[in-house]
Amino acid sequence: MLHTFAVYVDNKPGVLNRVSSLFRRRAFNIESLTVGHTETPGVSRMTVVVDTDEYGARRLEAHLYKLVPCRRVDNITAAASIARDLALIKVAATGEARTHVMQLVDVYRARIVDVSPESLVIETTGTEDKIDSLLEVLRPYGVVEMVRTGRVAMARGASSARRSVAPPSRPAPVAAESGGDVSHGSV
Amino acid sequence: MKRTGAQILWESLVREGVTDVFGYPGGAILPAYDAMLGYPIRHVLVRHEQGATHMADGYARASGKVGVAIATSGPGATNMVTGIATAMMDSSPIVCITGQVGSKLIGSDAFQETDITGITLPITKHNYLVTSAEDVAPAVLEAFAVARSGRPGPVLVDITKDAQQASCEVDWDAARPNLSEALDEALPGDGDARDAIALINAAERPLILAGHGVMLSGAEREIVALAERGQIPIAVTLLGIGGVAAAHPLNLGMMGMHGEAWVNHAIQEADLLIALGMRFDDRVTGNLTTYAREARKIHVDIDRAELNKNVRVDVAIAKDLRSAVDEWLPHVVAPGTRAAWLARIDSLKGDSAVRDIQNLPDDGHLYAAHVINDLWRLTHGEALVVTDVGQHQMWEAQYYKHNRSRSLITSGGLGTMGFALPAAIGAKIACPESEVWVVVGDGGFQMTMAELATVVQEKLDINVAIINNGYLGMVRQWQEFFYDKRYAATPISGPNFAKLAEAFGIAAATVTRRADVNDAVEAARRLKRAALIDFQVEQEDSVYPMVPAGADLHKMIRRPSPIVETAAD
Numbered sequence: 215m216l217h218t219f220a221v222y223v224d225n226k227p228g229v230l231n232r233v234s235s236l237f238r239r240r241a242f243n244i245e246s247l248t249v250g251h252t253e254t255p256g257v258s259r260m261t262v263v264v265d266t267d268e269y270g271a272r273r274l275e276a277h278l279y280k281l282v283p284c285r286r287v288d289n290i291t292a293a294a295s296i297a298r299d300l301a302l303i304k305v306a307a308t309g310e311a312r313t314h315v316m317q318l319v320d321v322y323r324a325r326i327v328d329v330s331p332e333s334l335v336i337e338t339t340g341t342e343d344k345i346d347s348l349l350e351v352l353r354p355y356g357v358v359e360m361v362r363t364g365r366v367a368m369a370r371g372a373s374s375a376r377r378s379v380a381p382p383s384r385p386a387p388v389a390a391e392s393g394g395d396v397s398h399g400s401v
Numbered sequence: 402m403k404r405t406g407a408q409i410l411w412e413s414l415v416r417e418g419v420t421d422v423f424g425y426p427g428g429a430i431l432p433a434y435d436a437m438l439g440y441p442i443r444h445v446l447v448r449h450e451q452g453a454t455h456m457a458d459g460y461a462r463a464s465g466k467v468g469v470a471i472a473t474s475g476p477g478a479t480n481m482v483t484g485i486a487t488a489m490m491d492s493s494p495i496v497c498i499t500g501q502v503g504s505k506l507i508g509s510d511a512f513q514e515t516d517i518t519g520i521t522l523p524i525t526k527h528n529y530l531v532t533s534a535e536d537v538a539p540a541v542l543e544a545f546a547v548a549r550s551g552r553p554g555p556v557l558v559d560i561t562k563d564a565q566q567a568s569c570e571v572d573w574d575a576a577r578p579n580l581s582e583a584l585d586e587a588l589p590g591d592g593d594a595r596d597a598i599a600l601i602n603a604a605e606r607p608l609i610l611a612g613h614g615v616m617l618s619g620a621e622r623e624i625v626a627l628a629e630r631g632q633i634p635i636a637v638t639l640l641g642i643g644g645v646a647a648a649h650p651l652n653l654g655m656m657g658m659h660g661e662a663w664v665n666h667a668i669q670e671a672d673l674l675i676a677l678g679m680r681f682d683d684r685v686t687g688n689l690t691t692y693a694r695e696a697r698k699i700h701v702d703i704d705r706a707e708l709n710k711n712v713r714v715d716v717a718i719a720k721d722l723r724s725a726v727d728e729w730l731p732h733v734v735a736p737g738t739r740a741a742w743l744a745r746i747d748s749l750k751g752d753s754a755v756r757d758i759q760n761l762p763d764d765g766h767l768y769a770a771h772v773i774n775d776l777w778r779l780t781h782g783e784a785l786v787v788t789d790v791g792q793h794q795m796w797e798a799q800y801y802k803h804n805r806s807r808s809l810i811t812s813g814g815l816g817t818m819g820f821a822l823p824a825a826i827g828a829k830i831a832c833p834e835s836e837v838w839v840v841v842g843d844g845g846f847q848m849t850m851a852e853l854a855t856v857v858q859e860k861l862d863i864n865v866a867i868i869n870n871g872y873l874g875m876v877r878q879w880q881e882f883f884y885d886k887r888y889a890a891t892p893i894s895g896p897n898f899a900k901l902a903e904a905f906g907i908a909a910a911t912v913t914r915r916a917d918v919n920d921a922v923e924a925a926r927r928l929k930r931a932a933l934i935d936f937q938v939e940q941e942d943s944v945y946p947m948v949p950a951g952a953d954l955h956k957m958i959r960r961p962s963p964i965v966e967t968a969a970d
């Protein structure tokens with residue numbers, strides 16, 4: 215089954231590589247992974263979705279904690295949480311088709327963010343299901359390009375404040391560089 | 402006062418209590434070497450950087466302290482890889498320092514540049530690339546903290562040449578490591594001590610499985626107390642040997658692929674396994690679907706990721722072993738049923754003694770098992786033995802009865818041939834008062850024998866016993882059992898080992914008959930410098946019992962009995 219982890223890591227070069235390398239090394243398959251800044255300076259948050267069983271999820275959590283730059287791991291699979299994915303979809307639509315596409319965009323509460331004579335770019339945010347379904351209905355009109363962020367997730371209510379993540383107290387030594395700056399990375 | 406990054410490196414090591422390092426110089430680490438002369442540290446010049454890492458590892462395993470290896474960039478660093486992986490698999494705390502090309506050159510394929518932090522990422526607990534003098538102290542101090550904390554292991558610190566040369570002030574207080582507490586925080590779902598105690602006291606046929614963690618956590622006494630209080634027998638893993646005295650009546654001996662037959666049978670018949678600081682490696686479980694099916698299981702390991710990995714357990718406790726067992730002790734009782742269980746195990750010994758090669762009549766051949774048994778007797782079981790990997794390693798585990806913790810050092814998890822000689826050098830430097838014996842095959846010895854020069858240069862009193870069977874014996878055994886005796890690439894020649902030793906300035910003897918074992922061993926023991934004995938043993942002997950890889954633990958290949966008929970002609 216799919217497990218969703220919120221992983222808090224020090225924002226240092228190479229950290230993304232350490233995390234993704236752990237998944238590869240332990241033969242876990244990443245369904246999606248997103249990274250971004252958090253409310254705490256110096257700390258990044260990853261949302262990682264992995265297909266594994268309950269024991270695998272526990273072991274993965276334990277392995278993540280063994281990474282020195284990893285500060286906290288929450289398995290938010292079972293927690294009531296909000297999960298969102300963002301997609302940009304370019305559809306080749308002219309003439310009458312264009313009107314149909316614009317109606318669909320309305321129905322799905324998506325937005326048109328770019329218009330050219332040959333195509334439209336649609337932006338949509340929502341659950342993966344909703345985006346999949348929008349994609350399905352747009353396909354007949356000709357989807358020429360698409361990009362998705364992958365899932366970001368957050369537990370509802372106050373539960374994510376279970377443990378707070380303090381900012382790094384001193385500029386720690388530069389961790390091994392091979393994965394680029396985590397705050398901009400995404401696998 | 403300003404210091405160079407190189408000076409800060411040595412001062413950091415001294416502050417960590419380091420007195421000995423094992424290394425090999427080169428361009429990118431030269432500033433560090435130059436600064437070394439100003440610090441009270443013994444540097445052991447190795448003959449290959451793999452040797453440096455095994456020495457640091459042997460040093461750590463013998464003493465419990467962190468071992469340190471140092472090398473230059475590029476080939477110096479890559480030569481360390483095998484030793485780092487060995488230390489990782491066996492949870493041995495070492496810190497490896499490597500030089501790196503100047504920070505401006507990183508990524509340019511400069512001379513002797515390799516991405517050693519990238520290469521060692523999956524085989525270290527953590528690693529650092531240090532590109533400024535300011536970062537040297539925090540990185541090195543944190544490296545030691547990481548290496549020894551939790552489940553110990555190797556850490557690598559890669560320091561660019563310009564970071565070694567630049568100068569800065571150091572604030573030692575600010576440099577102190579500040580590891581995230583999250584590392585040790587309990588997660589929900591942790592097993593409860595009360596559940597463990599209830600299972601232990603209710604069991605009729607409990608068995609303790611003791612591993613390397615017993616030594617790493619210093620729980621030797623607690624384990625014995627648990628066994629005695631509950632009248633619970635103990636089986637040990639290869640790396641658990643010595644953690645519980647072999648002579649203790651409740652210690653059954655080694656489990657697993659080449660474990661004693663009755664130990665494996667006891668595991669299969671037990672109704673409770675209490676796994677302490679071991680990790681259910683495939684070499685000890687055999688076929689997992691038939692493994693200990695009758696038993697409930699308690700597993701204590703400081704590494705939570707080991708719990709429920711290979712074997713699903715009833716109570717999983719992620720905790721330092723010593724404190725976990727300590728918590729149970731006052732509540733453990735011995736129900737009346739235990740005597741019957743101990744008697745049952747005794748009866749499982751069956752014909753094992755008759756099959757034991759020790760109890761077969763002398764047929765004039767020199768058997769490795771006899772050599773090891775004699776070595777045990779002549780050293781009063783008190784030597785610190787460092788073994789390599791292969792048949793001789795298993796015979797040592799079977800026939801040298803270790804009563805002392807940390808008195809057997811061997812590469813278990815990675816099974817690294819070439820480990821023994823360099824690891825013994827590290828062990829001897831850590832424990833100069835110990836009588837150190839290397840037990841090594843003719844194959845593995847030829848992988849790292851250049852370190853004999855290190856033994857001589859450092860004037861070390863190390864004894865080397867080569868168990869010379871003219872084969873890569875363990876592989877030959879697999880070919881004999883499972884590949885129709887097709888001995889592809891396993892017959893191995895070697896030099897005249899005695900003459901080789903003499904060329905290094907090491908006293909040597911060659912032994913071909915059992916009658917000569919005594920004198921050769923005694924002569925080596927009397928000599929207060931290095932000695933080497935080439936024991937030319939029976940070439941096609943095999944290690945028994947054997948659980949074929951992946952087979953059921955109780956289905957062992959036993960020694961054909963009696964051996965005399967097959968071997969004498």
Ligand SMILES: Cc1ncc(C[n+]2csc(CCOP(=O)(O)OP(=O)(O)O)c2C)c(N)n1
Nearest residue numbers: 791792793816818842843844845873874875
């Ligand atoms: C570096 C390395 N290469 C290959 C192996 C595979 N291997 C395991 S045991 C063995 C044979 C060892 O031969 P020897 O050192 O003569 O010891 P023996 O088994 O004969 O006692 C080999 C090749 C290994 N463990 N390590």
Ligand SMILES: [Mg+2]
Nearest residue numbers: 842843872874
């Ligand atoms: Mg051999």
